[in-house]
Amino acid sequence: MIEHYLSVLPPDEIPLGISRRFTVPLLDDQGEALPRPLVGEFDRVVQTQDGRIGITDWKTAQARWSAERIAKDDQATAYLLAAPYVLGRKPDFFRYDLLLKTREPAVERYYVERSEREFRRFVRKVRVVDRAIQAGVFLPNDLSFACPTCPFAGACGRWEGSVEFDPSKG
Numbered sequence: 001m002i003e004h005y006l007s008v009l010p011p012d013e014i015p016l017g018i019s020r021r022f023t024v025p026l027l028d029d030q031g032e033a034l035p036r037p038l039v040g041e042f043d044r045v046v047q048t049q050d051g052r053i054g055i056t057d058w059k060t061a062q063a064r065w066s067a068e069r070i071a072k073d074d075q076a077t078a079y080l081l082a083a084p085y086v087l088g089r090k091p092d093f094f095r096y097d098l099l100l101k102t103r104e105p106a107v108e109r110y111y112v113e114r115s116e117r118e119f120r121r122f123v124r125k126v127r128v129v130d131r132a133i134q135a136g137v138f139l140p141n142d143l144s145f146a147c148p149t150c151p152f153a154g155a156c157g158r159w160e161g162s163v164e165f166d167p168s169k170g
Contacts, residue, residue, distance in 0.1 A: 001060075004105040005097070016053070017045040024085040026123050034127055038082055045087065052092035055079055059098045064108055070096070076112040077122040 020042045025033040044056040057079065070076075076094055083091045093111055100106040132138075140156045141147070150156070 001099055001101065001105045005099050005107055008107050010048075012049040013046040013054075014049075015044060016047050017042070019043065020045055020086065022082050022086045024082045026081065026126055028123055028127065029120060034123070035130060038078055038126075040078060040082060042079065042083075042086065048092075053087060053089070054093035054095060055083060055087075055091050056095050056097050059096055060101055061098055062101055064100065065096075065098060065110060070110050070112060073112070074122060074125075077114050077118055080112070080114050081119055081122065 021039075022041065023037045023039050026036075026038050027033055042055050043058045045053070046056060047053050057075065076096070080091070080094050083094070094113075096108075096110040096112065098108040098110065100108060138152075138155045138159050140159060144150065147153075
């Protein structure tokens with residue numbers, strides 16, 4: 001699969017960075033920073049031969065993504081919000097490179113854009129979730145692949161009423 005992905009990389013892209021971590025403020029409508037910053041990591045930052053700078057996020061999946069999933073995915077929104085801080089400018093593009101785990105490996109490329117309205121909506125969602133966490137409202141995500149190693153396992157345990165709750169045992 002990796003060999004296939006490497007064989008179909010756009011030949012006009014030069015990597016500028018791989019695994020670029022970031023911590024940036026999230027600003028509300030009044031320009032005030034939320035209590036906690038946005039933390040993440042770009043998989044790949046590239047420059048095309050014509051000088052465009054973009055961010056690529058790598059994903060694997062069993063099937064192609066729907067247009068709705070791409071349109072509503074919060075990760076793309078978060079990365080596009082963080083990009084000007086990290087890159088020092090707005091990126092020319094953000095793209096998911098989806099490596100399909102099919103009999104014959106395939107790569108789907110999804111270019112994603114977001115509007116100012118979508119950025120504001122994302123920041124509002126983060127603010128509401130943060131307020132809920134501060135108020136002690138916690139709902140476990142039972143389908144998360146990260147459950148066994150989640151740093152919030154203690155919160156799950158408190159929610160369950162058992163401090164000894166072991167997420168790997170359900």
